[in-house]
Amino acid sequence: MPPALSAINITILGSASAQPSSTRNHSSLALRLNGDVWLFDCGEATQHRVQKSSVKMGKIQKIFITHTHGDHIFGLLPLLASRLDGTGGMVESSEDPRTNTDAQGAIPPLEIYGPLGTRAYVRNGLAYTYTNLGAPYVVHELRFPADPPSGDYTELPLHHSELPTGRNISQIDGVWPHIFKDELVSVSAAPILHSVPCVGYVVSELPVPGKINPKDYIPHLKRTGAPMSVMRQLQQGESVELPDGTVLHGPPRRPGRKLAILGDTYDPSPIARLAEDADLLIHEATNAHLPGVDPSTKPEDTFESVEARTKSRGHSTPQMAGLFAKRIRAKKLLLNHFSARYAGNDDVDEEARKIMEAIKALAVSEYGGEVICARDFMSFDIEMQR
Numbered sequence: 001m002p003p004a005l006s007a008i009n010i011t012i013l014g015s016a017s018a019q020p021s022s023t024r025n026h027s028s029l030a031l032r033l034n035g036d037v038w039l040f041d042c043g044e045a046t047q048h049r050v051q052k053s054s055v056k057m058g059k060i061q062k063i064f065i066t067h068t069h070g071d072h073i074f075g076l077l078p079l080l081a082s083r084l085d086g087t088g089g090m091v092e093s094s095e096d097p098r099t100n101t102d103a104q105g106a107i108p109p110l111e112i113y114g115p116l117g118t119r120a121y122v123r124n125g126l127a128y129t130y131t132n133l134g135a136p137y138v139v140h141e142l143r144f145p146a147d148p149p150s151g152d153y154t155e156l157p158l159h160h161s162e163l164p165t166g167r168n169i170s171q172i173d174g175v176w177p178h179i180f181k182d183e184l185v186s187v188s189a190a191p192i193l194h195s196v197p198c199v200g201y202v203v204s205e206l207p208v209p210g211k212i213n214p215k216d217y218i219p220h221l222k223r224t225g226a227p228m229s230v231m232r233q234l235q236q237g238e239s240v241e242l243p244d245g246t247v248l249h250g251p252p253r254r255p256g257r258k259l260a261i262l263g264d265t266y267d268p269s270p271i272a273r274l275a276e277d278a279d280l281l282i283h284e285a286t287n288a289h290l291p292g293v294d295p296s297t298k299p300e301d302t303f304e305s306v307e308a309r310t311k312s313r314g315h316s317t318p319q320m321a322g323l324f325a326k327r328i329r330a331k332k333l334l335l336n337h338f339s340a341r342y343a344g345n346d347d348v349d350e351e352a353r354k355i356m357e358a359i360k361a362l363a364v365s366e367y368g369g370e371v372i373c374a375r376d377f378m379s380f381d382i383e384m385q386r
């Protein structure tokens, strides 16, 4: 019987775009699946955000990078150094036990996924800063058709803590299906359009047990003297033959929860099919036209001119995010990656609250469903809806 995934929790560690502010840090979010933590993007100072949140640094097992723009990856090396017990080495003649990699053999590696360049960034960054790590890591790269099929942009040999088992994952029919899968969840990825190669990730909980009505089964168990423990098998969707030959069928399994976590984009169409019916879509909304609400609105601007400018930089407006949420029939939309103009203290500041309400309303106008604007340290569970 596979163990069940009880809680899926999202904690926003950073919701800013290009520049951070006193109220928003660079992009990162933590996904908690039972006890494990997976990070999606790791902008500058993410480890400080982790320390100030209820997310446990030591529980981080995987890090998924959407693209190698600095506001999504500059925090990766310092976070790795802390997570993997790094140091700057020892003086000559003293041996750093961390470089004895035999001792690391039994530790499962921290897994990093990202586009081409992620592996070179990590390896070169660790090498040039003389960072020794006390535990292993591995980098899997999602290769676009235009990328070289092998090689990873670095001439440096493997870092002593880098496992040589990092995969270069090619697309199949335009997406990267099941880049990770265990008995509870699978992760797939697909390209999304931005100014540089960028991906979105879809995390899918595997089908979960159906709703069982004991009244349909218990009379049969009592009649035939079958043990009540049979209920556990039925709950898992199995069929059970009773002592008198009657066969009971458990309720069919139901689809599990699905999250679509996108990076920066002006058009995420290539991930639409994978992301369909997501319980939560996380989509950027970098810029918005907010006349009468945002005092820095330029008089000559219109919804059209702001959208054109936003798209030209590879980004989206709240309306574009709302349209995509509607297209994939997402059950909930979380907007993130806001311009530094939109302060993230909308829980305590009236002007910020008005601006975030207006941004939300623009997304709702195209989507119709529930929209949440990300705020740093916001944390919520994804409930089972079906």
Ligand SMILES: [Zn+2]
Residues within 6 Å of the ligand: 017, 018, 027, 069, 071, 072, 264, 337
């Ligand atoms: Zn960005």
Ligand SMILES: [Zn+2]
Residues within 6 Å of the ligand: 067, 069, 194, 264
């Ligand atoms: Zn970007």
